[in-house]
């Protein structure tokens with residue numbers, strides 16, 4: 360792997376950089392790691408070993424074909440590069456206690472969002488945003504698999520969030536960058552790397568931070584990260600931020616072996632991940648507290664939900680009395696009651712792509728359940744299920760015929776290892792597969 364000479368030269372003075380071992384690490388394959396969805400699965404696969412800086416991350420001894428694992432489709436885990444899981448340490452160290460509104464600003468495909476959702480305190484709301492439209496669809500699908508009721512997805516430019524002054528208690532900016540930290544995973548990116556692109560990325564990173572600044576409340580937590588090694592996109596951005604805005608840098612008391620703390624000219628602190636020092640890819644992360652005053656958006660008082668659909672929804676939703684719902688264009692969305700004012704504000708000011716869990720439509724007195732409900736942790740455990748083995752699960756996910764042993768008729772939740780994959784409707788001598796067409800597996804499931 361021939362790394363850009365200009366990049367290597369620029370790193371010579373960086374804390375923790377060792378040219379020889381850095382180059383040797385680039386001759387090795389990138390480790391494979393997953394993070395478990397704590398609401399769906401708590402047991403790691405056999406032979407997995409823990410990622411040192413997170414409770415739910417594990418290295419796998421080799422890379423399986425994830426598409427052929429029904430648990431991957433059920434949202435039991437997310438395949439995520441290990442270094443970036445360090446975000447969990449900063450969140451658990453610096454997030455306040457409860458009822459937070461947290462924004463993941465540059466969120467697709469959703470690795471950080473699924474992590475943030477796992478560690479948010481009770482009654483919190485995660486807004487995962489992605490500016491590029493098709494990527495926001497992938498983000499929404501990954502969060503649908505994650506199955507939570509406390510996550511929304513928006514598709515907006517960072518400056519649109521200025522309509523929500525002081526709205527968020529924490530903002531994570533996992534910024535678009537020159538990507539040198541991921542060369543091992545994506546060697547094709549090496550030829551696209553240039554000094555000019557690093558400079559362009561740095562300008563864009565500053566613009567994104569300046570645009571999102573008013574949406575963070577006073578005393579709010581700002582986390583900035585990149586998968587670049589370049590100082591211009593890392594320490595220099597921290598110093599640019601602290602010279603333009605009122606922030607207090609935050610530092611951790613203790614670090615896992617191999618993680619390198621870096622200090623900037625203006626007294627800021629960041630954490631660097633080098634692939635020869637940790638089992639993970641290149642990554643940079645830092646945290647700040649906003650010390651400037653900020654105006655705060657006033658949320659509207661909303662009329663109370665009359666809950667007239669409650670008896671129709673209760674067979675489908677576990678503990679229905681804990682939730683509320685809103686109806687938009689015939690679709691019902693399950694929300695936590697404490698999030699309805701935020702839902703109102705976000706749908707008024709932004710393009711809201713996903714909110715809580717889409718339950719489905721009502722046809723008379725019958726709910727036509729949506730795929731989101733099948734993957735949700737809120738689905739009622741007394742919903743009729745159709746448990747399947749791996750082979751049948753893959754055929755279901757490919758929308759092929761499969762052997763089944765159904766009792767009863769009507770809507771049933773196809774489950775693998777106790778986790779929902781999607782709906783079928785069982786008829787007297789066949790069943791209808793309700794897996795949405797664009798969710799189906801495309802690869803050949805037989806050759807593997």
Ligand SMILES: C[S@@+](CC[C@H](N)C(=O)[O-])C[C@H]1O[C@@H](n2cnc3c(N)ncnc32)[C@H](O)[C@@H]1O
Nearest residue numbers: 465466467468469470471490491533534535567
């Ligand atoms: C490093 S990736 C995010 C990865 C994601 N946080 C994860 O962990 O899965 C950066 C994201 O920023 C988005 N992006 C690109 N230009 C942007 C801009 N001008 N403002 C905000 N986001 C942008 C990209 O589309 C990309 O999805």
